[in-house]
Amino acid sequence: MREILYRDAICEAIDEEMERDDRVMMIGEDIGFIGGNFKTSVGLLDKYGDLRMKDSPISEAGIVGMGVGMALTGLRPIVELMFSDFLLVAADQVVNQAAKITYMSGGQASVPMVIRTPMGAGRSSAAQHSQSMQAMMAHFPGLKVVVPSTAQEAKGLLKTAIRDNNPVIFFEHKMEYSNKFMIDDVVEPIPFGKANIVREGTDITIVATSSQVMKSMDAAAKLEKDGISVEVIDLRTIVPMDRDAIITSVKKTGRLLVVDEAHEKCGIGAEIGADVMDDVFYYLEAPIGRIATPNVPLPFSPALEFPIIPSVEKIIVKVKKMME
């Protein structure tokens, strides 16, 4: 084990995969010379050269579309979008092209492309640089959607993403980049579709994604002092989703709370609740709960932003309410 910054864990995953496979390359804005806006690819331009670490013009639809073309013809591109909000600039290429080509071609073609992109609020980046797009990405079939929690998870899941033969949307939480984590010396790829039970408990199940896993763990530790035993599941991937892990846990605890940072409406909490409903309905001791970003654009001022995004405090309050 050693200590590592989240951003460096990302960089290591890219580096190791590029070393392993010549066909892996990266394209994106400012990823080369300065090693990425969030410093997740520092040193890789020097190591791999300009063709494999391509600094692009500001053309999101263009670079994602090029990624699709590269993936169709034998490369394994990693496209970085500087903020996940820019998925909307490239949405046609992501959703109408990348996600659908395997299907439309009747399985002739595959699109082994990873779109890496930072998600989440908390930096006073306002409405166009703070969104969490995992619900939108999960809504459209054909995309795998990855929401890693810790540095270890990020590294292992990114390796899997790069080796996957499908378009993968890989969300890195921008509030984690500068955080330190402990990580194994060697991190193996972590399989998709297998949730991680990071804390066992008996009273309530929290399914969390990305940074919310850490927040949920904090909340669980505090709730323990109040005699509430919380089971925390790190979902890891939204598509594919480990339904079984959730169902098994909820059958045990009788309560389900989903914590995810995307907007609430048509969000991840709604989906998980609806998905497991038939299986857990008769075990439920309280309505399924969700904590998400409410249905307002992200405000700039920290005085407005922090109160609306999910927090340890909100999780605690909600769990207590669900235990009543």
Next chain:
Amino acid sequence: MREILYRDAICEAIDEEMERDDRVMMIGEDIGFIGGNFKTSVGLLDKYGDLRMKDSPISEAGIVGMGVGMALTGLRPIVELMFSDFLLVAADQVVNQAAKITYMSGGQASVPMVIRTPMGAGRSSAAQHSQSMQAMMAHFPGLKVVVPSTAQEAKGLLKTAIRDNNPVIFFEHKMEYSNKFMIDDVVEPIPFGKANIVREGTDITIVATSSQVMKSMDAAAKLEKDGISVEVIDLRTIVPMDRDAIITSVKKTGRLLVVDEAHEKCGIGAEIGADVMDDVFYYLEAPIGRIATPNVPLPFSPALEFPIIPSVEKIIVKVKKMME
């Protein structure tokens, strides 16, 4: 009352609003000279001239963005996107710009723009021309989302949309355009956020959108013969949503089925279920159900397409199962 084609009801709404208010205009691909790809604006170019009925180049992001600019400066543009799938080509302008400007400006600005666009499958138009984007649109705060059922509803709701001071995404179901409906001689604007109980019943509540309202009515009529009394709610607008109507109904019936054509995952059914959950949980006699398009891209062949989209038959089967 008189008989009318759905497409002509749309055209009448546009015409009447353009006549009423000089600032209402329309821009889109092929809307002028040929009166729209689906013939929803026939005759309007001749009547209103080229500046007010603008045939545009194929530039979806451009025309939606121009619509935003027009709306900010005193016009009330109606932007037609030929297929709702193309919302993805213009997604940044729709979601990052139109939806957020009022908020980001602290209420200084408003964006009175309607995006009219055909939704839905059933025409063998395959994966890129058959999608239903209402869940994605509803996910992002700042957009009103309208899903009219009949010609009467479409006309009344479109008038409201045009008079609304916010960006409104108005979904017309492409399978209805050539259908005949009865319509009032004069159709008044129908308020947003007020669901329409189109059939009263006592055993189960179906909340339906767009064409699914008609399918649900058919199903309800057939289910009646089996002694099942179905209440059907035409939701009309997904944003704003008439929670109260749904909650009141479900408290009465004890069962809720949502029928909407968007993809299931993070879809409308999931949202409605989660939204009313706290209020109806202790009244529920069965898990909340949903019928949606499953999580696969829309296939071309009718042999594949019809079996996957919502149908009267599927509604009947699901209701019966929920009544068990």
Next chain:
Amino acid sequence: MDKKYSKEQLIGFYETMYRMRRFEEEVFEFYKKGMMPGLAHLYLGEEAIATGVCAALTENDYIGSTHRGHGHLVARGAELGKMMAEILGKEGGYSRGKGGSMHIMALDKGILGANGIVGGEIPIATGAAYTAKYLGTDQIAVSFFGESASNEGTFHESLNMAAAWDLPIVYVIENNLYGISVDIRDVTKTIDIADRAKAYGIPGIIVDGMDVIAVHQAAEEAVKRARSGNGPTLMECKTYRWQGHHVGDPAVYRERRDPNEKASWQERCPVDCFKDKMIEQKKISEKEFKKLEDEIEAQVQTAVKFAIDSPYPDPSEAYTDIFA
């Protein structure tokens, strides 16, 4: 001009053009008889372009194609039976009925897919060119699209990158004057789209798209430029489509400027004029033409029969090929 062409080459040109012509006439018949699901966009009248361009390629090169893609596929030697079966939504189709006319992919022929999104394929083809450069093969890519697609942002983004990085690609504009109904002259100031090359610092050339020899010569030069590392060319072929935008379009809009527009273009039919010229110049005899035409007729009829006889896919097929 054409003296350097061998008889074999000349026969090859005709063979390809005539095959496209007859193939699509049969597609049109299917539509008229109500046997074809959805729609198709016919290439009739534009045959010289795909024929001339693809004759300048090797079999390892890549093609990005559009909604009007049948011609590109035929020119690359795609199997007529599998194409026709796909167009009818049958199990024997290239995508087993999942794609349809607008999405026929034949990856084994280097066809990266027809595409239902106007402009959607341009960055994808550009990505294929990047792959060729990356791997150091001598492959090139060709991106075919209409004049109206050149108003999509993806056109701009792609050409900028291809130019900046000297990617091996040829952009072929099939300028048939119209989008659907919109006359390019009403929505674009520059009459020759080839002028747009100046914005990227690459050669832009104008070619008579009704003359297969002219197209082939221009393409050879552009292909040579691409293959030798000298970057992209924008090649505008002036042409005309015989039919409406799709099989169901009466194309009333074409008489706006000039009632003889269609007739005057049809006088320059790429198939018939080429044949007449060859006979006149005694390069190919009428008898030889007859023999060729009979052979092609047989191929087309075999394809038609194959498609009719092919079963529809099993409904379970809808749930496969979502992921590779």
Next chain:
Amino acid sequence: MDKKYSKEQLIGFYETMYRMRRFEEEVFEFYKKGMMPGLAHLYLGEEAIATGVCAALTENDYIGSTHRGHGHLVARGAELGKMMAEILGKEGGYSRGKGGSMHIMALDKGILGANGIVGGEIPIATGAAYTAKYLGTDQIAVSFFGESASNEGTFHESLNMAAAWDLPIVYVIENNLYGISVDIRDVTKTIDIADRAKAYGIPGIIVDGMDVIAVHQAAEEAVKRARSGNGPTLMECKTYRWQGHHVGDPAVYRERRDPNEKASWQERCPVDCFKDKMIEQKKISEKEFKKLEDEIEAQVQTAVKFAIDSPYPDPSEAYTDIFA
């Protein structure tokens, strides 16, 4: 060249430039002191452009602005206090803290919004120009953006429409050579972005963006063209930003090509050089400058104080202004 300028005008130029300069120096101070949430993109070094262009406008004209928007706002006479308060996320800000530096809107000054999406504002400003034409006013719109924004698809789509329809707009490119770290010369082949005008059949002009008089003269001509119905102009101003991309960027990438790059541009400081020249040419005395500077200093300090004293918005503010 500048003989036609009155003393008043010359003083006006300096006043505006110096106000921008001092305002932003204070913004930078706030950042360094950790008092500013998020980031800001400083206009330092580019003052001559907004100053020269906006001096050619009337107060009814419209402005589309960018992430680097403070200068445009100051040039239009926006209130410094409300700007500064917005940048600090305070209740007294233009958007009551909801927008922040990247989203300051001052609709009363014709500012349609700074914009966090590169290229996002170009079609919006184009739409404002459409409104002017539609209503038959003599207003025009100016769209400011960076050279790198000209690689976004929205640039292309907007210029095509503005050209085709002779819209009253001036597109002003602030070519400071870099996106964030990416050198435009590495991602675009044409050295002068003004060349892109040829693709749209409109005039493209190159201007010394460090010389307010040159900018003003060019702008007057372009504005006249727009106002008289002769359509858009693409006006490229060559400039340089003193600081990194944003307040936190050390800008290491600039020494790649030329270690003296920054120094040589700074020798041409638009503020200082103008002042020196005026003194040298005895147009404005040192004493007059001093007086002006003192006045501006007082304005800026008042703004700073206003911003500091302004309270943070109440958290409930997060839930207002979602809809108009």
